[in-house]
Amino acid sequence: MELDLEKRRGRSQQLVAGLRRAIESGRLLPGSRLPSTRGVAADLGLARGTVTSAYHRLIAEGYLESAQGSGTRVVVAPHGEARGRQPSSLHARSPWQWNLRPGLPDVTMFPRNAWVRSTQRVLRLAPAEALDYGDPRGRPELRQALADYLGRTRGVITQPERIIICHGFTQALGLIAAVLAEQGMDTVSVEDPCYPLFRNVIETAGLSVHPVGVDAQGLRPEALRGRAAVVTPIHQYPLGATLAPGRRKDLVAWAEEADAVIVEDDYDGEFQFGRQRVGALQALAPHRVIYAGTTSKTLAPGLRLAWLAVPAEWVERIATAKRVADQHSAALTQMVLADLLRSGGYDRHVRRCRERYRVRREQLSTALEREVPGAWLAGEEAGLHALVRWSPDGPGEREVTQAARRESLAVATLGGYWGTPGPHPPGLVVGYATPPQHGYAGALGALVRVLGRCFAA
Numbered sequence: 001m002e003l004d005l006e007k008r009r010g011r012s013q014q015l016v017a018g019l020r021r022a023i024e025s026g027r028l029l030p031g032s033r034l035p036s037t038r039g040v041a042a043d044l045g046l047a048r049g050t051v052t053s054a055y056h057r058l059i060a061e062g063y064l065e066s067a068q069g070s071g072t073r074v075v076v077a078p079h080g081e082a083r084g085r086q087p088s089s090l091h092a093r094s095p096w097q098w099n100l101r102p103g104l105p106d107v108t109m110f111p112r113n114a115w116v117r118s119t120q121r122v123l124r125l126a127p128a129e130a131l132d133y134g135d136p137r138g139r140p141e142l143r144q145a146l147a148d149y150l151g152r153t154r155g156v157i158t159q160p161e162r163i164i165i166c167h168g169f170t171q172a173l174g175l176i177a178a179v180l181a182e183q184g185m186d187t188v189s190v191e192d193p194c195y196p197l198f199r200n201v202i203e204t205a206g207l208s209v210h211p212v213g214v215d216a217q218g219l220r221p222e223a224l225r226g227r228a229a230v231v232t233p234i235h236q237y238p239l240g241a242t243l244a245p246g247r248r249k250d251l252v253a254w255a256e257e258a259d260a261v262i263v264e265d266d267y268d269g270e271f272q273f274g275r276q277r278v279g280a281l282q283a284l285a286p287h288r289v290i291y292a293g294t295t296s297k298t299l300a301p302g303l304r305l306a307w308l309a310v311p312a313e314w315v316e317r318i319a320t321a322k323r324v325a326d327q328h329s330a331a332l333t334q335m336v337l338a339d340l341l342r343s344g345g346y347d348r349h350v351r352r353c354r355e356r357y358r359v360r361r362e363q364l365s366t367a368l369e370r371e372v373p374g375a376w377l378a379g380e381e382a383g384l385h386a387l388v389r390w391s392p393d394g395p396g397e398r399e400v401t402q403a404a405r406r407e408s409l410a411v412a413t414l415g416g417y418w419g420t421p422g423p424h425p426p427g428l429v430v431g432y433a434t435p436p437q438h439g440y441a442g443a444l445g446a447l448v449r450v451l452g453r454c455f456a457a
């Protein structure tokens with residue numbers, strides 16, 4: 001293989017950069033099969049391990065893919081477009097060239113090497129009992145590591161005994177809803193708009209959802225009903241407001257008055273880009289708030305790993321629901337996460353992601369300001385998504401979706417998030433974290449073209 005390697009950097013880095021250049025310039029086309037690591041090593045006079053680690057890096061970045069028996073292939077077209085890939089499994093690949101749907105981190109940043117090191121340590125050192133059935137709350141190492149981490153980074157007041165590990169916040173919410181129903185509650189207050197799946201989860205437990213309006217200061221406490229509420233105080237999903245200090249107090253006062261429980265969904269609390277970070281609401285009322293965090297935004301949703309920090313009286317009830325659901329979450333994965341937290345690898349990864357998403361958000365904001373004067377970014381500078389708003393006199397959401405389809409750009413309009421009939425103001429929920437780094441500029445360009453065209457029409 002002919003590669004234009006620079007002399008200055010380490011050999012693996014040179015190889016990675018050389019292959020990236022070859023793919024981005026179109027010399028290696030999507031679908032091309034790369035030579036074996038052994039062949040490349042011999043051709044370029046490199047150690048085979050150097051080539052293997054370069055391939056792994058490019059697989060992690062989304063440039064290459066590897067399938068058992070068919071070698072390593074290019075999946076990215078020139079200039080970073082992911083296209084023309086043949087499905088290699090039962091899951092059909094996305095038909096979109098660009099994806100700015102919200103809900104995902106840039107999964108190509110997953111800290112694979114750190115995860116491998118932690119997995120090796122865990123497998124070497126895990127006691128035999130770790131492979132037996134265990135505590136429904138989860139592994140003690142992880143509950144300890146999380147109690148430290150949450151206190152240090154989010155101001156959560158808890159103890160390892162009060163932490164319960166679940167398969168994502170989705171499962172956690174289902175368990176909480178089941179416990180609420182068991183206790184005879186019938187209504188849960190939920191922000192409107194919100195992530196629609198969570199309304200389904202609550203209703204599946206036999207409870208009804210009471211929609212609570214949201215404005216630029218977050219949810220409106222005077223609209224709360226029942227004796228339970230699910231809230232996103234740090235970064236309202238999907239509008240993006242941070243709950244104002246006065247409203248935090250009002251929300252807690254409501255819970256005291258109504259003898260209610262608050263479920264705090266702190267799904268992207270790690271990603272606050274301003275200098276002043278806001279801590280968890282839970283610290284104001286640890287006896288009233290069930291705090292929830294997840295790895296779905298920091299590491300990858302495919303891990304299905306989340307945690308609850310619950311008031312003492314709720315531990316037994318939720319742990320029992322968890323045991324009935326599936327005994328407990330997978331022990332080894334929990335131990336790997338515990339090791340990653342203890343080793344500092346998790347913090348390092350979150351810092352890297354925070355910096356990358358901050359830059360991407362700025363690029364989105366600058367591009368909109370420059371190219372689409374009729375639209376603006378709403379909400380706080382935080383999280384993995386931003387809300388693009390425009391006046392109701394501007395284009396309709398359908399028009400924007402259709403224009404996006406013509407550009408092969410996957411987007412989510414605000415319309416899908418409401419639980420109440422409209423009319424509601426138009427908007428796009430833009431997941432700027434979703435694309436791999438090499439695809440972000442292209443996705444942003446497509447978005448600007450789509451909006452520019454709709455506003456010019």
Ligand SMILES: Cc1ncc(COP(=O)(O)O)c(C=O)c1O
Nearest residue numbers: 103168169170195237267294296
């Ligand atoms: C508002 C909100 N909270 C939490 C989550 C995370 O859910 P899970 O941990 O089940 O992946 C999501 C996922 O999209 C979300 O949108």
